[in-house]
Amino acid sequence: MTYPPTRRPSCPARVRLGATVAALALFSSAHATNGPMPHGYGIKAMGMGGASIALPQDALAAANNPAGMAFVGNRLDLGLSVVIVDPKSSFGGTEFNGDGVKAVPVPELGYNRVIDDHQSIGVSVYGNGVSTVYDTPLLGGRDKDSAKLTQIIASPTYAIKLAPGYALGFSADFAYQRFKVDGVPDALGVESPGADSSTGVGFKMGWSGQVSEQVTLGAMYSSRISMGKLKKYSNLLAHRGEFDIPERYGIGVAWRPTESIVMAADVMRINWGDLDSLANALTASEPGFGWRSQTVTRAGVSWQTTPALTLRSGVSHGQQIVSRENATLDYLAPVTPQDHFTLGGTYALSKDTEISVMYARAFGSEVRGSGPSSGVNVDMSQHWVGAAMAFKW
Numbered sequence: 001m002t003y004p005p006t007r008r009p010s011c012p013a014r015v016r017l018g019a020t021v022a023a024l025a026l027f028s029s030a031h032a033t034n035g036p037m038p039h040g041y042g043i044k045a046m047g048m049g050g051a052s053i054a055l056p057q058d059a060l061a062a063a064n065n066p067a068g069m070a071f072v073g074n075r076l077d078l079g080l081s082v083v084i085v086d087p088k089s090s091f092g093g094t095e096f097n098g099d100g101v102k103a104v105p106v107p108e109l110g111y112n113r114v115i116d117d118h119q120s121i122g123v124s125v126y127g128n129g130v131s132t133v134y135d136t137p138l139l140g141g142r143d144k145d146s147a148k149l150t151q152i153i154a155s156p157t158y159a160i161k162l163a164p165g166y167a168l169g170f171s172a173d174f175a176y177q178r179f180k181v182d183g184v185p186d187a188l189g190v191e192s193p194g195a196d197s198s199t200g201v202g203f204k205m206g207w208s209g210q211v212s213e214q215v216t217l218g219a220m221y222s223s224r225i226s227m228g229k230l231k232k233y234s235n236l237l238a239h240r241g242e243f244d245i246p247e248r249y250g251i252g253v254a255w256r257p258t259e260s261i262v263m264a265a266d267v268m269r270i271n272w273g274d275l276d277s278l279a280n281a282l283t284a285s286e287p288g289f290g291w292r293s294q295t296v297t298r299a300g301v302s303w304q305t306t307p308a309l310t311l312r313s314g315v316s317h318g319q320q321i322v323s324r325e326n327a328t329l330d331y332l333a334p335v336t337p338q339d340h341f342t343l344g345g346t347y348a349l350s351k352d353t354e355i356s357v358m359y360a361r362a363f364g365s366e367v368r369g370s371g372p373s374s375g376v377n378v379d380m381s382q383h384w385v386g387a388a389m390a391f392k393w
Contacts, residue, residue, distance in 0.1 A: 047344015
């Protein structure tokens with residue numbers, strides 16, 4: 001195979017805080033690795049700690065660096081990951097277990113077509129989604145608190161080779177999200193508003209260059225995706241229902257010390273701090289999670305042991321986005337994991353068909369609340385398993 005403030009909030013504010021966190025908890029519970037995002041996109045990249053900016057391996061490349069689509073050839077990739085979440089948080093000395101749903105499916109799809117020796121077009125489709133049913137009503141409502149979010153991003157992409165080993169890529173990012181919360185609004189004295197949805201558009205661009213026989217560099221930029229407001233949840237989310245997808249950017253390097261071994265590493269910045277619904281402090285008039293923007297580093301290795309079999313492994317580390325002073329909003333959305341260890345592999349069934357698998361462990365990293373969040377401790381770990389089929393021509 002080849003890889004080309006410190007004041008406590010008032011009582012009404014506290015009620016709203018609880019409602020807000022329950023409304024957003026599910027989104028974080030499924031993808032609480034780098035904030036609400038997984039550690040990587042694409043089964044192969046996920047098996048290498050997410051390292052992918054300079055190492056495109058499949059038609060999910062546009063999710064990581066659109067330029068990579070110039071090097072993956074004609075192919076269709078269909079994949080599915082399952083996330084198993086293990087939250088271990090406590091509030092006022094009482095443990096809270098939001099494990100109404102243990103396993104969450106996360107599908108993916110990628111398609112790429114070579115137009116000529118220089119150009120290719122394709123699309124990467126990747127999703128975030130989870131359902132959560134809490135064992136005990138957080139705010140004392142009649143029903144169990146529950147929430148469900150489906151979020152899908154489709155990135156149609158054009159990539160062009162500027163010279164041998166060098167390429168640019170451009171993607172339009174079309175996003176859809178559907179959101180529903182039950183139980184929590186009862187404690188606010190209103191009926192549950194039911195499901196709401198919104199769409200948004202952003203863009204992504206990237207560069208990749210093979211600067212020597214052994215070294216390839218990559219860079220990517222993904223704009224903030226401005227989503228339409230979730231109007232039914234204007235009493236829960238900042239700016240009357242705003243919930244956007246953050247800007248991110250990064251650089252990567254891939255090194256091939258031998259024909260059979262590839263090592264890759266990325267550094268990526270995710271600007272959670274720009275989204276008020278997530279970044280506002282606990283004591284703000286429109287409270288949020290108090291999340292901070294985050295730098296993620298990830299690295300992996302791929303070893304082609306035989307013509308048919310390739311093995312992978314990787315690690316990832318992200319800065320803690322949850323601050324101790326704002327932990328109250330995060331005990332139901334415990335996006336605390338910082339470190340990941342991953343394994344993966346690909347087996348070629350034929351020259352045109354291959355199957356890939358991966359496993360990832362997101363280790364717990366407890367945040368103990370202080371100040372206005374004293375008595376709140378948040379922690380969570382995850383297991384990821386996934387598989388994908390690829391068809392090439």
